[in-house]
Amino acid sequence: MPHIDPAPRSHRSGQSRQRPRVALFSGNYNYVRDGANQALNRLVGYLERRGCSVMVYSPTSPTPAFAPEGTLVPVPSIRIPGREDYRLGLGLPRRIRAHLSAFAPDIIHVSAPDWTGTAAQSFARDAGIPVVSSLHTRFEKYAAFYGANLLRPAMERHLSRFYRRSNRILVPTPAIAAEFGEAGLGERTRIWGRGVDRSQFTPHARDMAWRRKLGIADGEVAILHFGRLVREKGLAEYVALCERLIREGLPIRPLVVGGGPERSWMEQKLPQARFAGHLMGPELGRAVAGADIFLNPSTTEAFGNVTLEAMASGVPTVCIDVPSGRNLLQGGSGILFPQGDMEAALRGLRELTRNARARAAMGGHARNASATYDWDGASYQVLECYMDVLGRSLEPWDGRGDAAIPFAA
Incomplete structure (x- = not known):
C-alpha cells in the first residue's frame, strides 16, 4: 500500500x-x-x-x-x-x-x-x-x-x-x-x-388541515418515515414496527415522506400508511412538522440529516443506536434502541404514542438542541x-x- x-x-x-x-x-x-x-x-x-x-x-x-x-x-x-x-x-x-x-x-x-x-x-x-x-x-x-x-x-x-x-x-x-x-x-x-435550516424545519410549520387532507385523523399519532425509499434506510423494520403497533390497537398512522424504488413494496406491505411523496422547501417542512414521532431504523446513516431535521421540527425521534443517532439524540432529544432489539423499539414507540406530554417535552428538547447545528x-x-x-x-x-x-x- x-x-x-x-x-x-x-x-x-x-x-x-x-x-x-x-x-x-x-x-x-x-x-x-x-x-x-x-x-x-x-x-x-x-x-x-x-x-x-x-x-x-x-x-x-x-x-x-x-x-x-x-x-x-x-x-x-x-x-x-x-x-x-x-x-x-x-x-x-x-x-x-x-x-x-x-x-x-x-x-x-x-x-x-x-x-x-x-x-x-x-x-x-x-x-x-x-x-x-x-x-x-x-x-x-x-x-x-x-x-x-x-x-x-x-x-x-x-x-x-x-x-x-x-x-x-x-x-x-x-x-x-x-x-x-x-x-x-x-x-x-x-x-x-x-x-439545518431551522426556518424551514420548525414546529410552526405544523398544519392540521394538511394532515386531515392526507387522511390522518386528529386523534391519530403520525409515525414518520422520512427520506429515500430504499432498502438500506430500514424500511423493513419501519413496516414491521408499524404493523405491530396497529395490531396492538394503538391509534397510529404511518406517514411516509419521500420517494424511491421501494414505494410500491411499502404500499403493499403497509396499506394503512399515508404517502406524501417527494417534497421540497416549505412543503417538506410542513410534512415533517406534521408528524408526531420520527422512527429512524437505518444503520447506514453517517450523520443523520433527517434526524436533525426532525429535531428542528420539534418531532421526537425513536432511533436505532448507531453513532449518527447517538451523536444527535442527547439530553432528552430522543430514544435510542439497540440494533436488532425490536421490543426496545416498541417500548419507546408505545411510550410516546400514549403520552402526548412526553412527546411535547422531547420535541422541545430536540428543537433546542438543533440550534447548535x-x-x-x-x-x-x-x-x-x-x-x-x-x-x-x-x-x-x-x-x-x-x-x-x-x-x-
Missing part, C-alpha cells in the same frame, strides 16, 4: 493564491436529492461566497432533482444494477483529465469511493496535489440489504485503501473519527458536521481543513455566517 505524506511538499507553504481552487468529485451531486449532496451543495455555495474557485465533477441526469450550486462538469457513468436511480462514475477519461489540468486545482476533494473518485486520487498523487476525502454514508453496510454479504470484506478493503490514499479525511461525527483513529488514521481525520459553521470546518493541508490559516470561526472571513498566507 503506498505511503501518503500528510501534506505533499509542494503544498506545505503558502502560495500567491490565498483562496484555494477546489476540484470536488461527487457520485451524485444533484440528480437524486439526498443528505450527502445537500451538504456538498451547501459547501460549494459557502466556498464561492468566501472567494474560492470550485469546479464540481459528477455523474449527471437529464432530469436532475435540483439546480446545482457552482459549476458542474458531467463525468461518464452508468446506471447501477438494482439501484437504477443512482449512477456509477466510470473514471477520468482524457477529456475530463484535460479539463481538470486546465482548472489547476490546489485541492482535490473526493466524496465518493467510486471509480471516478479513485481515479481522481491517482491524478492528484501524480500531480502532487493534496487529496481530501469525505465520508457520507456507510457503504460497507449496503451489501446486507441486497443479498451480497459475501462482498462486504472486499468493500471494506476497498474503502480502507480509498481513505488511506487521502491526505485528510472528513467525517461527520466524533464516533466515526474514533474509528479512523483506531485504524491509525487519527492524524489525518477531521470533523465535518452538518447544519449551522451550515456555514459546518462548511467552515471544511475550508479550515483545506487551508491546513495547504499550510495556510484562517481566523477562528466567530459564527457570523456570511460575514467576511480573512485569509492569511
Whole structure:
C-alpha cells in the first residue's frame, strides 16, 4: 500500500493564491436529492461566497432533482444494477483529465469511493496535489440489504485503501473519527458536521388541515418515515414496527415522506400508511412538522440529516443506536434502541404514542438542541481543513455566517 505524506511538499507553504481552487468529485451531486449532496451543495455555495474557485465533477441526469450550486462538469457513468436511480462514475477519461489540468486545482476533494473518485486520487498523487476525502454514508453496510454479504470484506478493503490514499479525511461525527483513529488514521481525520435550516424545519410549520387532507385523523399519532425509499434506510423494520403497533390497537398512522424504488413494496406491505411523496422547501417542512414521532431504523446513516431535521421540527425521534443517532439524540432529544432489539423499539414507540406530554417535552428538547447545528459553521470546518493541508490559516470561526472571513498566507 503506498505511503501518503500528510501534506505533499509542494503544498506545505503558502502560495500567491490565498483562496484555494477546489476540484470536488461527487457520485451524485444533484440528480437524486439526498443528505450527502445537500451538504456538498451547501459547501460549494459557502466556498464561492468566501472567494474560492470550485469546479464540481459528477455523474449527471437529464432530469436532475435540483439546480446545482457552482459549476458542474458531467463525468461518464452508468446506471447501477438494482439501484437504477443512482449512477456509477466510470473514471477520468482524457477529456475530463484535460479539463481538470486546465482548472489547476490546489485541492482535490473526493466524496465518493467510486471509480471516478479513485481515479481522481491517482491524478492528484501524480500531480502532487493534496487529496481530501469525505465520508457520507456507510457503504460497507449496503451489501446486507441486497443479498451480497459475501462482498462486504472486499468493500471494506476497498474503502480502507480509498481513505488511506487521502491526505485528510472528513467525517461527520466524533464516533466515526474514533474509528479512523483506531485504524491509525487519527492524524489525518477531521470533523465535518452538518447544519439545518431551522426556518424551514420548525414546529410552526405544523398544519392540521394538511394532515386531515392526507387522511390522518386528529386523534391519530403520525409515525414518520422520512427520506429515500430504499432498502438500506430500514424500511423493513419501519413496516414491521408499524404493523405491530396497529395490531396492538394503538391509534397510529404511518406517514411516509419521500420517494424511491421501494414505494410500491411499502404500499403493499403497509396499506394503512399515508404517502406524501417527494417534497421540497416549505412543503417538506410542513410534512415533517406534521408528524408526531420520527422512527429512524437505518444503520447506514453517517450523520443523520433527517434526524436533525426532525429535531428542528420539534418531532421526537425513536432511533436505532448507531453513532449518527447517538451523536444527535442527547439530553432528552430522543430514544435510542439497540440494533436488532425490536421490543426496545416498541417500548419507546408505545411510550410516546400514549403520552402526548412526553412527546411535547422531547420535541422541545430536540428543537433546542438543533440550534447548535449551522451550515456555514459546518462548511467552515471544511475550508479550515483545506487551508491546513495547504499550510495556510484562517481566523477562528466567530459564527457570523456570511460575514467576511480573512485569509492569511
